[in-house]
Amino acid sequence: MWRIKLACLLLIFVQVQRVVLGTHDVYIVVMEGDPVVSYRGGVDGFPATAVDLDEEMDVTSEAVTSYALHLRGHHDKLLDSHLVEGTYEKLYSYHHLINGFAVHMSSLQAEFLRKAPGVKHVERDMKVQKLTTHTPQFLGLPTGVWPTGGGLDRAGEDVVIGFVDSGIYPQHPSFAAHKTDRYGPVPRYKGKCEKDLVTQRSFCNGKIVGAQHFAKAAMAAGAFNPDVEFASPLDGDGHGSHTAAIAAGNNGIPVRMHGHEFGKASGMAPRARVAVYKVLYRLFGGYVADVVAAIDQAVQDGVDILNLSVGPNSPPTATRTTFLNPFDAALLSAVKAGVFVAQAAGNGGPFPKTLVSFSPWITTVAAGVDDRRYKNHLTLGNGKLISGLGVSHFNVISVQNELLKYNNLLCRASSSIISPNRLTNWF
Template sequence: MKASGLGWAVLLVLLGLVVKGKAEIYIVTVEGEPIISYKGGENGFEATAVESDEKLDTTSELVTSYASHLEKKHDMLLGMLFEHGSYKKLYSYKHLINGFSVHLSPQQAETLKRAPGVKSVERDWKVRKLTTHTPQFLGLPTGVWPAGGGFDRAGEDIVIGFVDSGIYPHHPSFAAHHDDPYGPVPKYRGKCEIDPDTKRDFCNGKIIGAQYFAEAAKAAGAFNPTIDFASPMDGDGHGSHTAAIAAGNNGIPVRLHGHEFGKASGMAPRARIAVYKAIYRLFGGFVADVVAAIDQAVHDGVDILSLSVGPNSPPTNTKTTFLNPFDATLLAAVKAGVFVAQAAGNGGPFPKTLVSYSPWIASVAAAIDDRRYKNHLNLGNGKALAGLGLSPSTHPNQTYTMVAANDVLLDSSATKFSPSDCQRPEVLNKKLVEGNILLCGYSFNFVVGTASIKKVSETAKALGAVGFVLAVENVSPGTKFDPVPVGIPGILITDVSKTMDLIDYYNVSTPRDWTGRVKSFKAIGSIGDGLMPILHKSAPEVALFSARGPNIRDFSFQDADLLKPDILAPGSLIWAAWSPNGTDEPNFVGKDDLL
């Protein structure tokens, strides 16, 4: 007699013939409708499906009993196929899709694929993380905000769920106003996890939900609680930034290095924030954790889902691009009445680089606004070289001697430290730098993140320089440069032709002996004021880094019949909250605010 697929799998387990390879995480979908679309008829359970304009009542007995039924079926399937302890179920997905994620061997995954009732078994894949003037630029103060009750009421009682890297709850953008306190939101049923360090929960009325999801990350051995935080605490900065942009309090002063850059506001300043942390600093995240976060957010009753995260690429092991657990979850969320917005991605300017390709959600491209922070370097020969600022000026009507880092080395052995990057003050001669402008070179180290403009500023300050110039000598087409706020005069020259003008002037003005050693420094210059923004009328334009459509290529490298992105929104040079815990943006380590 021929054994059924399920019976054959059980027989293999009993005979000990299933050889295990290295365990991996798989997302499994099974037959049977999830809560959001179940219309009744299975094992006597009544319907739990909702219409698209209705919200799911997750507290009803019908929903909770059917949810328990689905989870028991997941456990039963795994228990019938495999020995206890040979696998680990990470999540049961019940509300938006019917399935689960599990950590098991590839051989066990093959067994699952052949089991009756199993629709798909997908190996988990990675995801990555993809405003003082912006409200005025968008016309909110005279348009949207008054219609929503004014800037002090816009977004009232709206709950935005952020699936991101968590939140830094101590930032003033997320404070609960004592003069205008936030009341309860009965429709929201999420919970607030406890900060293991402070022993307090993350919620205060503005933040009304905070949970973290890391079972897949832990199973994969990628989670480090020391830096990733086993809590909703933001260890990266990205989650705090996006939450403040969307729902940060209105009128929050942006102060950095003793300078104020205006007052920031979220686009819906009275909206509530619900945090679903599933992205981490060093490795990004896993789809299994993100799906669990989305499933929980819809269960909890969010109105909007903000996803500034997306898969590294379209899944390669599904029959079509869109029939994978991640995009099916997004479809079910939309069916549940939740508006889902996802960043288009940062793979531009090349075409077909979208990572947000679900037809049923809003894919948002990044635009520049009309604000620029520019500066200039005045040379002793009368030339003014344009660059990027966000720094104060040197003393007005005064010029200073300019010294190149390579010409002020304490020892020739320091060349092994890439001294022109100006990252190590200990290799440069303070006596020659003090009171002068330090000239540094922008190398590939800045591109890969091993060098930072912040460190250049710290080096110049430690050596007593009055300011610094960071000049780009070679740059790949399409490289994006952002101004970085610093506390001393400084300028980043990104135009290679302007850098050549600076080098030519410096060389002509700097006499050397026959060995190449500088005899005296005679090049002079001054740095302008880069703190004031300049408004350009060229905006809005698609940001260079923003992912492009008009479609994507699916798993078989065929063009998908899809037009994306759907909408364009400011996504460059935005003042908003940051987390001082984040380290993957070297220019902003330890800062509470970010450009």
Template sequence: MNMCISVSENWCAVLVLFSVLIIGKAEIFIVTIEGEPIISYRGGVDGFEATAVESDENIDTTSEIVTSYARHLDLKHDMLLGMLFEQGTYKKLYSYRHLINGFAVHISPEQAEILRRAPGVKSVEKDWKVRKLTIHTPQFLGLPTGVWPTGGGFDRAGEDIIIGFVDSGIFPHHPSFATRNTEPYGPVPKYRGKCELDPDTKKDFCNGKIIGAQHFAQAAIAAGQFNPSVDFASPMDGDGHGSHTAAIAAGNNGVPVRMHGHEFGRASGMAPRARIAVYKALYRNFGGFVADVVAAIDQAVYDGVDILSLSVGPNSPPANTKTTFLNPFDATLLSAVKAGVFVAQAAGNGGPFPKTLVSYSPWITSVAAAIDDRRYKNHLNLGNGKVLAGIGLSPATHSNQSYTLVAANDVLLDSSVMKYSPSDCQRPEVLNKNLVQGNILLCGYSFNFVVGTASIKKVSETAKILGAIGFVLAVENVSPGTKFDPVPVGIPGILISDVDKSMDLIDYYNISTSRDWTGRVRSFKATGSIGDGLMPILHKSAPQVALYSARGPNIKDFSFQDADLLKPDILAPGSLIWAAWSPNGTDEPNYAGEGFALISGTSMAAPHIAGIAALVKRKHPHWSPAAIKSALMTTSTTLDRAGRPLQAQQSSETEATKFVTATPFDYGSGHVNPRAALDPGLIFDAGYGDYLGFLCTTPGIDAHEIKKYTSSPCNYTMGHPWNLNTPSITISHLVGTQTVTRRVTNVAEEETYVIRTRMAPAIAIEASPPAMTLLPGASRKFSVTLTVRSMTGKYSFGEVLMQGSRGHKVRIPVVAMGYKR
């Protein structure tokens, strides 16, 4: 074997040692170098056999061929750094070997510049931060997920499918992940991930259900942001978010959701028998770093996961990459898909504004969030006969009995406590227990609740400590479009979110309360009672697109130019989802110390799709990630439960929220339908070569940039990016007439499909042929021709519907904007 393990062959000839002057403050950089990663190495280096596989296949990572090539890459990375820099002036954090060939390193900007110019170095990107995609503040309200088909009604739902979660870790002792009362889990030979030990208990995190658990924090540590006492130097979830997403996708079936002595129902994952592999790279106080997240993804694919669930997105665009599809995050995920891994990613929470997506690429399934049909409502009955509507996930006060209302500001122990803003009832020690006991405590909803320094949980604890019968939180001023989450509490409690109703309450209280000349209360005479808020009310208007869910159109670069690709891909429940929580979790102050939480975000929607993808993968183990995505998309629905077109929440200056008819930029192909996805009839398949063609034909992307990230030369036979075989059609700049081709494969019995089209009047649409018959396993092409009829300056929406003689319905959205030239 050649002793000079070269980074690029000219290193052998010239060994230049730079003595580096380290000036700037060290930062983290992600570096890619020449030479193929394991996934695409086809041989050519002396002594190392090829490790590459055909598209959508899993690599046998246990083989000696793979492990020796991995060691070779490791050594190359170390040699490059050792040749350029003196020992002790840099720190390598990770070697990336499987999906990309490169490493993360902690160096000064001056050293990064030297690396950039070194032979064999392809790219040097400064690391940047990522965040969890949950919605926190009471500004957003979704509605709890109702009944969801848990595994399509079969006991083996998702059996032996491994879902990898790149998230904030897991709380392994939660009943959603317990194996005590389940059929035993056998070994899964193809998975080679490891289980870290808990540094405190010395026990590992795995139990058969949880099959792997690792944490990635090198970049966070190097950046000085990691605090082991709260972030845990282990896969332990110090946040709550990771346990919540894992339980949504793969939590045990029928776990009772108990809080404050009430059972809110039973929680179940989408694929209750799927295995959970934990790759912790997110932390509660600062989110995470791309270098850690890429290391986690690289490891997850190397370990053999089938599905990746990502409820994480970049905080901001990367510094150097101009193309959205080639930022290091998406480029790594392209290699994951090449390895046969299905990727579900949260679309982002920047809605309802356009172009707010943080998930861009065709090889990723980007998931938007819906609100479902359960609403939790409550009411406050006042002594003057008025009934005020509000929100309160709480029990009622005793029936037929009214209680005296006492305002926090009127029961202060002394006036010096005003500096604590006592009206928000966060500090029981400043209020007079003798005056509160046996009464209903009236509190004010202040800005502290919005920023998270005050919580409804704390109000309920204050009321309990003081012996109050219950509490009322009145919202006195609010910005338009603000939404409030119902929070489960153990005593009667209600939030009056409508400002007018809060004024009715305050007026009644002031009229009924007599005061002396100093303003001190002589007697409390206002009375009231709180209704039962524990039972949900079911609405037929569901599902609806949540206000916060990120909207299209998709962008091809960070100058926000429109892409010829529809995003998001699909809509799934994401608002007020009940699932497991970590008692250590402080991610949401209302659930500190609890075992379950009711939270919202596209973070909650992505694992629904990851779990449903596991059900499809279990039924069709040889399907590619694109085939699974196609099955989910073409069988989705664009109608709500009442049979009307889906609606989307929009912010409004006048009302809290208004509803508008939703478009594919809100929901992609529509709301997921798990049962139909198991039997889609036809699929639109695509692989690595097709994605490469998409990149190569997208105007504005430099072929050198594509080669830098994919190590593949460009192939332009696709002609246009809109010819990528996706289950949607998008032409962002349609001039005159364009014909788009698609190829479908029959995954059912022989069937004849009639093809129908419809489109908004500004664009004419026609499909050819009008019908086709496919034998089992056969593929056929069809074309869709779009012609500009009138320029409206807006996108037009339509669809292609393929109706099968055996009852299959295959629907794809069509989106286009017409231009003169």
């Protein structure tokens, strides 16, 4: 009986603690001490794990595994000794690129941890957003880079690109493995493949070599709706599939829409492998804590390139220096580990202070120039041709303009010049 009473008292105590502590949010806590990629020794019983740039780290080695477990245990010990059990939830331990963790807790608990020995920085989690056929020819790839890498049939061979985005649609022909030369075993890469929740089929096929999703922070924040979002690497809105196809999509994929041909599409490195790290979702975007976990995992898995069409909604508020935050610190460690990192500059501009890619150690990609000018024509009934720029190229002959078809104000105001019977729209 006394055990039941004690259990009830503990439960009541935890609930009271939650009420007193107030609303919970996700926080990222950065600890003192080096992560795996930059640890060069100094902790008794744990040999150095860092390697030179021309060396490859064995993430399965005893040294790496034991030091990673040491960091994770240190995170748990800090939480257990400073916070009441049941009043918080640890979501991730970061140990490969940064030394820290993500935890769902109250603002009072966050303030308490800020003053704890060994804690370097505590930052409330932020939301992130998505950043958004002829391009290979325009860039001169067929006569430039592709021949130096073995030609079109070998462009990107054995390179693994990690896409931290909204997932992948594996059935798309840009990611098919059966219509290309057979892919051999992927060197170095050790990532895992999740299965489709409905079909139980793997997302991987030889072209796609890794597929994982990260949503613990989104779930803790109450943003993830399982009735709308896919709790899997499946792409919910096409953004991730779009970026993956641009970078690594198969060559010679016909582009058809409503019976019209728009040429053939190709990725910039059509033989590269695709590794998917889903962190973005349809209704809300994503959260930094999930993004950092994905980046940390991708580098552990052995990607060669990280592609990030994702960024914060605004500059970080916890530091005056925009790139001194867990996200950009993780990217710095990724570069130190020999990974090439490319991030989109953002959706804003051309106004000042609209850039949301802050790391000086990565490649930030913004919109540039192109040679696309869709010139379309409007032919009137009297044979007069009006030319102008359209949003796309469209080969449709003699389609009546719906705006003028129903005798609206424009039609009545100019009936002596233009009538529905005399107008064709070639857009």
